[in-house]
Amino acid sequence: MNIVNTLEDITGAISYDQSFEMAMQCSKLIESREYENIKLGRELIIWILNRYDDIPQETKPIWNDLIESAGFYPYINNIRKESDILASSLADKIRIASFESDYLDKSLHVEQKVISKKLFEGKNLVVSAPTSFGKSLLIEEIVASRKYKNVVIIQPTLALLDETRIKLKKYSDYYKIIVRTAQNIADNDKGNLFLLTAERVMEYAGLPQIDFLIIDEFYKLSLRRADDRADVLNNAFLKVLKTGNPQFYLLGPNIGGITPGFEERYKAEFYKTDFSMVANKKIDYSSRYDTSLSQKKLDNEKLPDLFELLDSLKNDQTIIYCASPSRARRLSREYLLHVKKMDVSPCNKDDEKLPLCEWIENNVSSDWSLKEALTYGIAIHDGSLQKHISNSIINYFNNRRLHYIFCTSTIIEGVNTSAKNVVIYDGKKGSNGIDYFDYSNICGRSGRMMEHYIGNVYSFVSQPEKKEFIVDFPFVEQDKNVLTDEILINIERKDVKSQVKERYEELNRYPDDLKKILKINGTNINGQMAIYYALEKDINNKRDWITWSQMPSFDAMMYVLSLAEGNIFEFDKHGVTSVKQLVMLLNTYRSKKTIMALVNHNKQYALQKRKSIPSEEQLMAINDNAIETAFHVYRHWFQFKVPKAFRVVDSLQRYVCEKHGIKPGSYSYFVQQLENDFVPESLSILTEYGIPNTTILKISEVIPKNLSEDDVIEFIKKNRTEVYSILSPYEIERIAEEL
Numbered sequence: 001m002n003i004v005n006t007l008e009d010i011t012g013a014i015s016y017d018q019s020f021e022m023a024m025q026c027s028k029l030i031e032s033r034e035y036e037n038i039k040l041g042r043e044l045i046i047w048i049l050n051r052y053d054d055i056p057q058e059t060k061p062i063w064n065d066l067i068e069s070a071g072f073y074p075y076i077n078n079i080r081k082e083s084d085i086l087a088s089s090l091a092d093k094i095r096i097a098s099f100e101s102d103y104l105d106k107s108l109h110v111e112q113k114v115i116s117k118k119l120f121e122g123k124n125l126v127v128s129a130p131t132s133f134g135k136s137l138l139i140e141e142i143v144a145s146r147k148y149k150n151v152v153i154i155q156p157t158l159a160l161l162d163e164t165r166i167k168l169k170k171y172s173d174y175y176k177i178i179v180r181t182a183q184n185i186a187d188n189d190k191g192n193l194f195l196l197t198a199e200r201v202m203e204y205a206g207l208p209q210i211d212f213l214i215i216d217e218f219y220k221l222s223l224r225r226a227d228d229r230a231d232v233l234n235n236a237f238l239k240v241l242k243t244g245n246p247q248f249y250l251l252g253p254n255i256g257g258i259t260p261g262f263e264e265r266y267k268a269e270f271y272k273t274d275f276s277m278v279a280n281k282k283i284d285y286s287s288r289y290d291t292s293l294s295q296k297k298l299d300n301e302k303l304p305d306l307f308e309l310l311d312s313l314k315n316d317q318t319i320i321y322c323a324s325p326s327r328a329r330r331l332s333r334e335y336l337l338h339v340k341k342m343d344v345s346p347c348n349k350d351d352e353k354l355p356l357c358e359w360i361e362n363n364v365s366s367d368w369s370l371k372e373a374l375t376y377g378i379a380i381h382d383g384s385l386q387k388h389i390s391n392s393i394i395n396y397f398n399n400r401r402l403h404y405i406f407c408t409s410t411i412i413e414g415v416n417t418s419a420k421n422v423v424i425y426d427g428k429k430g431s432n433g434i435d436y437f438d439y440s441n442i443c444g445r446s447g448r449m450m451e452h453y454i455g456n457v458y459s460f461v462s463q464p465e466k467k468e469f470i471v472d473f474p475f476v477e478q479d480k481n482v483l484t485d486e487i488l489i490n491i492e493r494k495d496v497k498s499q500v501k502e503r504y505e506e507l508n509r510y511p512d513d514l515k516k517i518l519k520i521n522g523t524n525i526n527g528q529m530a531i532y533y534a535l536e537k538d539i540n541n542k543r544d545w546i547t548w549s550q551m552p553s554f555d556a557m558m559y560v561l562s563l564a565e566g567n568i569f570e571f572d573k574h575g576v577t578s579v580k581q582l583v584m585l586l587n588t589y590r591s592k593k594t595i596m597a598l599v600n601h602n603k604q605y606a607l608q609k610r611k612s613i614p615s616e617e618q619l620m621a622i623n624d625n626a627i628e629t630a631f632h633v634y635r636h637w638f639q640f641k642v643p644k645a646f647r648v649v650d651s652l653q654r655y656v657c658e659k660h661g662i663k664p665g666s667y668s669y670f671v672q673q674l675e676n677d678f679v680p681e682s683l684s685i686l687t688e689y690g691i692p693n694t695t696i697l698k699i700s701e702v703i704p705k706n707l708s709e710d711d712v713i714e715f716i717k718k719n720r721t722e723v724y725s726i727l728s729p730y731e732i733e734r735i736a737e738e739l
Helices: 003-009 016-031 035-050 057-069 073-079 082-087 090-097 110-120 135-145 158-171 198-203 230-241 295-312 325-341 355-363 369-375 387-398 436-443 498-507 512-521 525-538 554-564 579-592 595-609 616-660 668-675 693-699 709-718 720-724 729-738
Strands: 124-128 150-154 175-178 191-196 212-216 247-252 268-272 279-284 318-321 378-381 404-407 421-424 454-459
Touching: 003 035, 016 035, 016 057, 035 057, 035 279, 035 454, 057 073, 110 124, 110 135, 110 268, 135 150, 135 158, 135 212, 135 247, 150 198, 150 230, 158 175, 158 191, 158 387, 158 729, 191 198, 198 230, 212 230, 295 318, 295 325, 295 421, 325 369, 325 378, 325 404, 325 616, 355 369, 355 387, 355 729, 369 378, 369 616, 378 387, 387 729, 421 436, 512 525, 512 616, 525 554, 525 616, 554 579, 554 616, 579 595, 579 616, 579 668, 595 616, 616 668, 693 729, 709 720, 720 729
Parallel strands: 124 247, 124 268, 150 191, 150 212, 175 191, 212 247, 279 454, 318 404, 318 421, 378 404, 421 454
Antiparallel strands: none
C-alpha cells in the first residue's frame, strides 16, 4: 500500500504526527531522481491539498514549501494566507513571481512555464500533456502577447471553437475575430484571429501570411484512427504552412510519440509530459458483470448499479460516458423515470426553471424528455444537438444548475467542464470498442485544475490494454498503404518520397485548373472525378439541373445530391436513407425554418408504423427518437454534408460550363442560406455565435438593414435594452453569454 492509500484511510482530522511523517516521506519522493517516486510525491501533494483543512496548522508551512517545490504555483496563492505572503522573504516573492505569466494575470505551473518559454523563444512545439494540464491557457497567453499579427486556431468542433471565441473575445480591440469563410480580414492595423475548423481553413480564400498556427487535438491528423476528417486537417495544416512558414503549437493528450522525421523537417520539438495538478481516483465496477451477455441483458445488470451510484453523487457534478447519442438519450430518459419513481423533488422548480426549458417547449417539442430532465438536474450532450443547446447545457453544468450529463465522445474532444466525477458506462465509441487512448482521455475529464483536486472515475468497463499512441503525420511519413490521394495531391513535388512518386505523377496529369479545384474541395479525388465525368455527359441534356442559380428546384436538388451520393457521402441508415428523403426533408426545413417541423415529420412517421397505441414510456421514447433524428439530420446533413456536396458540384459544374462556353450556375447563395439557417445575410454572423435562428429572426425587426457584420454586433451591444425587450429569458441569456 503506497502513501496515498494510507492517506485515504485516514478519516477526519489528520494528526500532527501523521501530517509530519507524510511530509517527510513526500519530501524524499520529490527530491528523488526516480521519476515514479517524483510522480507519487506530486500525487500525495494533490491529495493533501484536497484535505488541506484537515492537516494541523503547524505543519502547513512545510506542506506549502512542498507544494512550491512540486511546481504547483497556481495553487500557492490559493492556500497561503495574506499574513504568510507578507512574511515571505524577498527571494520567495521573486521566485513565485517568476512563474507568473508575462501577459495574463495568472500563475503558471512549472511545466506550463517551460512550454511558454519555448514558445516565446520561437520554437515549433508538438505537446502531449494530460487533459487537466492547462494547455489551452497557453493559447490565450499567445494571443494576449499580441506578438503575432495573424493567428490561426484550428479545433475539431464548432463547440470548442465557440468556447475559445468567448474566452478570447476580450482581445477584440487588437484582433478581428474571424469565425466564418465570408468574413474579410481586418482593413486597419488590427491583427486577425482565425478560429476555424479544418474544413473552413480550406474554404477560406485569400488567407494572409500566418504568423502563428495552433492545432488543438492534433492527434486527429493520424490516418490510423479511422477519422474521416483526417484528410482535410492534414491539408489545412499544409495550406497554412505554405502562407509563410508560421511558428506552430500542436497540442493533444496522452500521445506517446510522433512520426520520425517530422521534428527535423519542421525544426520542431515533441514535448511529452504527464504533469498534472489533478489526481484521479478509480473505482472499478467492471468485474461485477458478464460481458458475454447481450447489450439488453448487460444493461439489466448494470443499470440498477448505475442509478444507485448516481443517486449517491447527487451533490456533485457527474458526466456519464455513453457509446452513442441514442444510448445517451435512452439512459438519461431511464434515469429520469427512476428519479421520478423515487418521488424526488425537481431541483429546478417552476419559479426557477432553466430558461432553456421554455425555448424547448416553444421551438422543439413540449414532450421532449430533456425539458423535464433539466428540472431534475439531468441533461444530455452529443454532437447532434444545436450549438446553442450544447453551450447552455455546459454553462448550466459548470454553474452547478445541472448535476448529470449523459455524454458521448464529445467529452473526449475537449468540452470543458468542471466535473468531479466521470462514469464510464459503455466500452464502445459508436459500434467500435474504445481503446486505451480514448479510455485515458475520458478518465482525464474527471477533476479540474483550480476546482477539483481529486476526480473520481467510476468504470463499468474494463480498462483496455495499454498501448502507446504514436501520431503519424501522413504528409511526412508517406506510407503508400496509408497515405490518401487527397493528401498526396497537396504535397509539394520536392517533398514527395519515392514510394508514392508514381501515384503523385498520375494525380498531376489532370489540368492545373482542374487540379486546383480538386485540392480546394479536399474530398475524395476519385469521387470528384466521377462527378466531373457525369457533368460532362449531362451538360447538354440536363442543363437546367446543372446551371441554376439562387435557389434550386426539387429536381435540381435531386440531381446534385444524386451525383454526390457514393462520391462525396454515403447514407448511414440513421435519419436519412435516400436522396429523395433527404430532398423532401430539405424542402420541409427551408419552408418552415424550424427544427419542430422535422420533429413532427419524424414523429408522425414513427406513429404511423405502429400497430398498437403506445404506452406513456413508449411515447416518450418515440418522441425522443424523433427529436434525436431531427437534430442529427440538421447538424450532420443540413449543416455539413449537404453544403459540402453542393460546393463540390458547384465548383465542378463551373469548370465544365466554362470549358464548353456555357454560362455556369451559381450554388453559393443556396449554400450560404442553408449554412446560415435561412436568416438574413447581414445577421448570419450571429449563427456562428450560437444564437438560435428563431432569436435572429426576431431581432431582425429592430436591427437596421445593410449593417456590416461587425456593426451588427456593435448595434446589439449598444442597444441591449431595445433588443432584449422583444426576447424571451432564454434568448436574452444566449446573447448575454455569446456577445
